[in-house]
Amino acid sequence: MSTSWWLDELFPDLSQGDILEEMLFTAPVFPPTSVARGTGKGGKEIWTPDSQFKDAKGGKVSTLAEGRVASGLVLSHSCELDKVDKKNGRVTVVPILPISMMGDKQEEILNQEIRALLPLPDIPGVGTCVADLRLPVALSRSYIDTRRRICSMTDDARLRLHAQMAGFFFRVKWPKLVESA
Amino acid sequence: MKGFEDFDLTTWADEGLTTRMLATASNVFKTKVAKSLKNLALGATVAAAISFGPTAVRASAVPVTPAEQVVSSPAVSAHSEVPPGYWAETMQNIKKMQAVVESDSADPEPFL
Numbered sequence: 641m642s643t644s645w646w647l648d649e650l651f652p653d654l655s656q657g658d659i660l661e662e663m664l665f666t667a668p669v670f671p672p673t674s675v676a677r678g679t680g681k682g683g684k685e686i687w688t689p690d691s692q693f694k695d696a697k698g699g700k701v702s703t704l705a706e707g708r709v710a711s712g713l714v715l716s717h718s719c720e721l722d723k724v725d726k727k728n729g730r731v732t733v734v735p736i737l738p739i740s741m742m743g744d745k746q747e748e749i750l751n752q753e754i755r756a757l758l759p760l761p762d763i764p765g766v767g768t769c770v771a772d773l774r775l776p777v778a779l780s781r782s783y784i785d786t787r788r789r790i791c792s793m794t795d796d797a798r799l800r801l802h803a804q805m806a807g808f809f810f811r812v813k814w815p816k817l818v819e820s821a
Numbered sequence: 822m823k824g825f826e827d828f829d830l831t832t833w834a835d836e837g838l839t840t841r842m843l844a845t846a847s848n849v850f851k852t853k854v855a856k857s858l859k860n861l862a863l864g865a866t867v868a869a870a871i872s873f874g875p876t877a878v879r880a881s882a883v884p885v886t887p888a889e890q891v892v893s894s895p896a897v898s899a900h901s902e903v904p905p906g907y908w909a910e911t912m913q914n915i916k917k918m919q920a921v922v923e924s925d926s927a928d929p930e931p932f933l
Contacts, residue, residue: 753903803911814910
């Protein structure tokens with residue numbers, strides 16, 4: 641079994657486990673605020689608050705959102721990414737943060753005691769980070785493709801990621817461990 | 822070298838621990854001083870500021886539990902929700918499940 645988390649070279653294509661450079665992680669503000677697109681002086685595009693949500697083209701609505709800029713970890717499966725529409729498709733990513741930002745939880749995280757938070761040791765050029773599985777977002781593939789890919793995971797690291805996802809989303813309990821507890 | 826499923830914290834700690842400890846030796850000292858001050862109940866505000874500052878956080882993050890301990894110890898910690906050996910067991914079982922053949926048919930367009 642490999643002991644490295646990161647491949648020396650990127651996979652040729654976007655893959656599950658890839659680390660991407662900074663991107664937007666946002667959620668609609670509360671209370672939800674609709675915005676409408678308009679045109680200002682000189683033909684400049686402007687967005688103004690609107691009293692109600694109106695269906696735009698294709699049944700979509702526009703809303704005010706807020707969030708943070710952070711690097712991201714790709715959760716979408718590589719097979720899914722191969723099939724996804726390069727323009728309209730979505731890629732599920734979660735934000736990653738430097739371990740130093742986790743305050744007094746750092747030791748717990750590094751000891752792998754928190755299901756929601758996967759430590760990512762020594763990301764090349766970035767350092768040790770934490771992936772927060774509580775905050776997955778589905779960003780457009782066209783946006784994702786504008787982000788620089790920092791590194792790709794080894795097969796074993798992806799398997800470790802799968803374990804974290806299973807542990808967090810499904811809370812699976814293995815009989816052997818239950819008996820020994 | 823212990824199994825990857827245990828995070829390989831040994832290697833990581835071996836390489837990172839020494840350098841980080843050396844690099845942050847002064848910060849560790851500051852942290853200890855801060856704790857002493859707190860114990861003496863003197864300059865509580867100053868002590869708290871140092872204790873919870875970024876340098877102190879970094880210093881406290883350095884001593885990670887070695888990988889083998891994470892697996893072999895009776896309990897990771899008294900309050901941990903993750904039992905020892907959990908990640909290794911999960912990885913083994915997922916590997917078995919991944920033998921399932923997947924369909925290559927196209928998925929519908931996403932709703933959003």
